[in-house]
Amino acid sequence: MLRIPCPHCGERDATEFHYGAAAGVDYPTDPAALTDGEWAAYLFVRANPRGWFRERWFHAAGCRLWFHVERHTVTDQVRTVREGAA
Amino acid sequence: MSRRLPTGGSRIDRSRPVTITVDGVEVAAYHGDTVASALLAADRPLLSRGIYSGRPRGVMGVGVEDACAYVQVLSGGGEPMVAATTLEVHDGLAVERIAGRGRLPAGDDTTRYDTLYGHAEIAVVGGGLAGLRAAVAAAEDADGARVLILDDGPALGGAAADLPADSAAGRELRDLLTRLDGLEGVTVLTRTTVTGSHGHGRLVALEQRPHGVAKRRLHHVQAVGVVLATGSHERPLVFADNDRPGVMLACAAADYVTRYAVLPGERAVVWTAHDAGLHAAVELADAGTEIVAVLDVRETMAGPLAAALAGRGIALHLGAEVTGTDGSDDESGRLIRVHTTVGSFDVDLLAISGGANPAVELFSHPGGRTRWSDEVAGFVPDVPAPGQVGREVVVGAAAGDQDVVPGWRETLQPPATVFRADAGDPELVFLDPHRDATLADLRRAHAAGLSSVEHVKRFTTIGTGADQGRGFGVLAVGVLAQELGRPIEEVGTTTYRPPYVPLSFALLAGRNRGELSDPVRVSQAHDRVAHAPMEDVGQWKRPWYFPRSTADGLEDLDASVAREVRAVRTGVGMMDASTLGKILLQGADVGVLLDRVYTNLFSTLKVGKVRYGVMCGPDGMVVDDGTTARLSGTDWLMTTTTGNAAAVLDTLEEWHQTEWPGLDIALTSVTDQWAVVAVAGPRSRDVVATLAPQHDWSAEAFGFMDWREAPVAGIPARVLRISFSGELAFELHVPSWYAAALWDAVEEAGAPHGITPYGTETMHVLRAEKGFPIVGQDTDGTVTPHDLGMSWAVSRKKTDFIGMRSLARADARRPDRRQLVGLVPLDGSSRIVEGAQLVAHGADLTAFPVAMAGHVTSAYPSGHDGRPFALALLDGGRDRVGEVLDAVDDLVPLAVRVTGPVSYDEQGARRDG
Numbered sequence: 001m002l003r004i005p006c007p008h009c010g011e012r013d014a015t016e017f018h019y020g021a022a023a024g025v026d027y028p029t030d031p032a033a034l035t036d037g038e039w040a041a042y043l044f045v046r047a048n049p050r051g052w053f054r055e056r057w058f059h060a061a062g063c064r065l066w067f068h069v070e071r072h073t074v075t076d077q078v079r080t081v082r083e084g085a086a
Numbered sequence: 087m088s089r090r091l092p093t094g095g096s097r098i099d100r101s102r103p104v105t106i107t108v109d110g111v112e113v114a115a116y117h118g119d120t121v122a123s124a125l126l127a128a129d130r131p132l133l134s135r136g137i138y139s140g141r142p143r144g145v146m147g148v149g150v151e152d153a154c155a156y157v158q159v160l161s162g163g164g165e166p167m168v169a170a171t172t173l174e175v176h177d178g179l180a181v182e183r184i185a186g187r188g189r190l191p192a193g194d195d196t197t198r199y200d201t202l203y204g205h206a207e208i209a210v211v212g213g214g215l216a217g218l219r220a221a222v223a224a225a226e227d228a229d230g231a232r233v234l235i236l237d238d239g240p241a242l243g244g245a246a247a248d249l250p251a252d253s254a255a256g257r258e259l260r261d262l263l264t265r266l267d268g269l270e271g272v273t274v275l276t277r278t279t280v281t282g283s284h285g286h287g288r289l290v291a292l293e294q295r296p297h298g299v300a301k302r303r304l305h306h307v308q309a310v311g312v313v314l315a316t317g318s319h320e321r322p323l324v325f326a327d328n329d330r331p332g333v334m335l336a337c338a339a340a341d342y343v344t345r346y347a348v349l350p351g352e353r354a355v356v357w358t359a360h361d362a363g364l365h366a367a368v369e370l371a372d373a374g375t376e377i378v379a380v381l382d383v384r385e386t387m388a389g390p391l392a393a394a395l396a397g398r399g400i401a402l403h404l405g406a407e408v409t410g411t412d413g414s415d416d417e418s419g420r421l422i423r424v425h426t427t428v429g430s431f432d433v434d435l436l437a438i439s440g441g442a443n444p445a446v447e448l449f450s451h452p453g454g455r456t457r458w459s460d461e462v463a464g465f466v467p468d469v470p471a472p473g474q475v476g477r478e479v480v481v482g483a484a485a486g487d488q489d490v491v492p493g494w495r496e497t498l499q500p501p502a503t504v505f506r507a508d509a510g511d512p513e514l515v516f517l518d519p520h521r522d523a524t525l526a527d528l529r530r531a532h533a534a535g536l537s538s539v540e541h542v543k544r545f546t547t548i549g550t551g552a553d554q555g556r557g558f559g560v561l562a563v564g565v566l567a568q569e570l571g572r573p574i575e576e577v578g579t580t581t582y583r584p585p586y587v588p589l590s591f592a593l594l595a596g597r598n599r600g601e602l603s604d605p606v607r608v609s610q611a612h613d614r615v616a617h618a619p620m621e622d623v624g625q626w627k628r629p630w631y632f633p634r635s636t637a638d639g640l641e642d643l644d645a646s647v648a649r650e651v652r653a654v655r656t657g658v659g660m661m662d663a664s665t666l667g668k669i670l671l672q673g674a675d676v677g678v679l680l681d682r683v684y685t686n687l688f689s690t691l692k693v694g695k696v697r698y699g700v701m702c703g704p705d706g707m708v709v710d711d712g713t714t715a716r717l718s719g720t721d722w723l724m725t726t727t728t729g730n731a732a733a734v735l736d737t738l739e740e741w742h743q744t745e746w747p748g749l750d751i752a753l754t755s756v757t758d759q760w761a762v763v764a765v766a767g768p769r770s771r772d773v774v775a776t777l778a779p780q781h782d783w784s785a786e787a788f789g790f791m792d793w794r795e796a797p798v799a800g801i802p803a804r805v806l807r808i809s810f811s812g813e814l815a816f817e818l819h820v821p822s823w824y825a826a827a828l829w830d831a832v833e834e835a836g837a838p839h840g841i842t843p844y845g846t847e848t849m850h851v852l853r854a855e856k857g858f859p860i861v862g863q864d865t866d867g868t869v870t871p872h873d874l875g876m877s878w879a880v881s882r883k884k885t886d887f888i889g890m891r892s893l894a895r896a897d898a899r900r901p902d903r904r905q906l907v908g909l910v911p912l913d914g915s916s917r918i919v920e921g922a923q924l925v926a927h928g929a930d931l932t933a934f935p936v937a938m939a940g941h942v943t944s945a946y947p948s949g950h951d952g953r954p955f956a957l958a959l960l961d962g963g964r965d966r967v968g969e970v971l972d973a974v975d976d977l978v979p980l981a982v983r984v985t986g987p988v989s990y991d992e993q994g995a996r997r998d999g
């Protein structure tokens with residue numbers, strides 16, 4: 001069972017959370033200025049690294065905070081947390 | 087003949103006789119016996135038969151390492167395939183011997199199973215000497231860790247419990263148990279097998295409670311640190327005809343004496359590759375078995391064990407091997423003769439011991455890697471997975487430690503590694519008795535070009551039986567290595583995965599079955615409508631329709647819905663709409679958020695007004711719709727579809743927190759705080775006026791999409807003039823504890839007008855006639871607001887909203903996109919089927935593939951005019967009104983005509999009453 005460290009509640013079972021995929025994908029400031037290709041890249045194209053991956057989690061059945069976690073995609077180790085942001 | 091010894095038996099209670107039934111025959115046993123020990127005591131060594139070969143099989147082991155003795159439990163709820171070596175007896179237990187595979191009992195499993203959640207600072211798996219040392223040390227530490235000990239035996243002690251009480255191990259065990267007794271914060275679970283180690287300190291364990299109310303419990307344990315003291319399993323040796331009743335693991339044979347006072351044989355040959363087999367020979371001899379020969383594959387032997395055998399007059403043959411066995415001709419097929427390199431012996435027991443496999447399964451589950459150790463003659467833990475470092479530790483025999491039992495190591499002779507691959511007729515050398523897989527199967531796999539242990543496992547099925555290779559797995563790896571001419575450390579083991587022992591689905595479900603399989607949500611007015619047939623909408627139970635008694639009996643769905651529709655279209659109806667999702671949005675910037683999440687403009691909405699909105703995902707596809715009322719300068723009330731409330735709230739939270747945290751907004755679910763009754767139909771104004779006479783409810787004073795606070799039948803309420811049916815309609819929102827009172831008041835006020843309660847089916851018919859789509863039924867994640875004909879709800883003034891950029895893509899503007907249309911049957915009377923495929927009229931349905939132009943999303947047998955109609959998604963549908971197509975269900979075509987999505991009151995003339 002993956003244990004996710006919520007910055008507000010501490011470490012809890014992953015079943016209390018919703019997964020929010022890759023972190024750091026900001027909503028474009030002016031979507032209308034983007035080409036179809038750039039917009040598609042924002043919508044659909046994500047890195048899928050083997051190793052450490054920064055991702056978002058939502059404590060849906062808890063304090064309802066969105067936050068960042070770094071997870072190793074091979075070992076499922078979890079480390080460092082930063083609140084907020086995309 | 088009984089093989090029960092007159093004294094001894096650490097696990098049985100002779101004062102508590104128990105009778106069980108095996109294949110309909112009563113078998114006497116004692117409390118504490120297993121089915122296997124009871125049958126051995128009764129001298130009935132035949133326990134099962136080969137799944138394919140039908141060969142007689144007996145008991146080889148004493149615990150989870152046994153690979154063949156599975157029985158079908160007939161008593162209680164019944165259960166297929168339970169290990170006889172771990173199934174404890176109790177009065178009334180009835181079992182049946184099986185051939186390799188059980189049968190799922192026909193009835194419901196009524197046995198009670200419970201699920202428990204536990205937390206510990208240190209979880210110790212295995213309560214033998216090594217585990218107890220770790221547990222006591224952790225609990226006696228200055229910080230006094232909370233310790234949970236899980237052991238699969240009926241009592242703590244592990245192998246030490248089988249050693250003499252006055253031995254060094256026996257004395258240490260007593261000392262540890264005494265110290266444990268006095269410690270706070272130590273929890274002990276016996277008869278509890280950890281079935282999986284799932285990483286991050288999570289263990290899942292199966293607790294057997296043969297005498298409990300709940301027969302089994304599933305424990306989910308979360309620990310900070312995990313100590314794996316899982317011990318080792320005895321490994322067999324191979325030879326031809328190695329699967330007969332009477333061939334038994336040597337230490338297991340000795341354990342039957344110590345634990346159950348059962349003598350597993352009168353005359354025995356012992357064949358071993360390490361000292362434990364010699365210890366077992368001495369124990370068996372002292373218990374009364376005549377040991378006619380001890381064979382040791384090792385060439386030299388010194389020390390006290392050789393002397394102990396010599397002192398008992400037992401012949402020890404070094405460098406000797408077993409080559410085959412004979413069995414009896416009778417039904418039992420039991421062992422009668424052993425052939426060896428030093429002669430043949432007439433015996434009824436062949437005790438074999440090929441060494442000890444450290445129980446590394448739980449270490450391996452989260453990714454720990456093992457290595458072969460010649461010193462241990464087994465695979466031992468090597469490299470832990472990164473997640474195990476600093477969290478999990480393996481101790482004792484599981485770690486390959488040969489010094490667990492005090493004094494053992496001083497006299498230890500190095501074990502031999504023996505994996506003979508030339509042991510007689512390969513068709514008779516069984517490498518997985520449960521799967522009936524043989525050395526010949528393994529050679530066939532090799533001949534087919536397979537060399538990976540994982541491939542060989544799948545080709546031969548070796549290790550895939552219910553014992554998951556605990557008995558023969560490593561042995562088979564060793565034999566494969568010899569066949570391949572490669573060292574065993576290169577071949578390696580197959581991957582160990584949970585569960586370590588079988589878990590039944592009924593146990594996993596626990597009490598979450600039937601009514602408790604999912605939470606049930608009901609409206610606060612439920613007892614007023616509970617007599618109606620219910621429809622499941624997400625977790626909610628909603629009245630589906632309200633059948634009336636007639637002279638012909640209770641109305642069916644179609645008759646009831648036709649009457650309910652007529653009532654709303656011509657008079658007045660009422661429905662419990664409390665399950666609507668409701669979200670309270672508060673803050674100075676709610677308008678900004680709504681402008682971004684809805685496709686249309688919301689920030690301009692005035693207090694006292696309600697607006698309908700559509701929400702899209704960033705990909706431009708519709709995800710939900712609903713209305714939002716502006717309650718005040720800062721407070722807004724959003725309604726969502728019943729099944730989508732939680733998802734919409736989550737989405738709003740996500741956008742707010744992750745993209746626009748600067749906005750002043752707070753979001754609260756108020757679904758359960760407000761009850762809603764919808765009053766719909768041309769006479770609804772009269773009903774509301776009766777309920778709230780102090781207000782003017784005329785269209786001029788209270789227009790479409792207005793809301794106001796007004797006491798309704800004396801209840802503080804919000805009244806909204808919104809309509810999901812096209813008729814004049816009001817939604818009455820009251821604090822939910824008034825739900826029943828409101829329902830009663832509306833019923834009473836509506837009685838003079840013949841007010842008719844209606845359910846979800848009528849609501850669906852009414853909205854479908856108006857062409858209002860239901861998100862998730864008429865949409866499927868590929869549908870834009872334009873596809874639904876809702877371009878009017880998509881702002882062209884806003885600079886952005888979620889999905890706007892996607893809707894600007896050329897693909898979103900294609901004229902041949904699948905669009906919402908209406909359908910009527912060409913014959914005016916045939917029912918259209920929901921989900922039917924739309925194809926060209928007269929298309930040859932046998933000429934695959936048949937081009938599909940769309941599908942029916944909603945279909946109803948009758949609308950206001952009593953005729954069937956449907957909604958559908960159709961390629962380029964808006965330009966195809968009037969066209970005739972075939973709606974195909976199960977290869978039966980029905981000619982339908984395409985219409986616009988709105989089939990009733992297209993001008994919207996009826997909403998003001």
Ligand SMILES: [Zn+2]
Nearest residue numbers: 006009059063
């Ligand atoms: Zn939290």
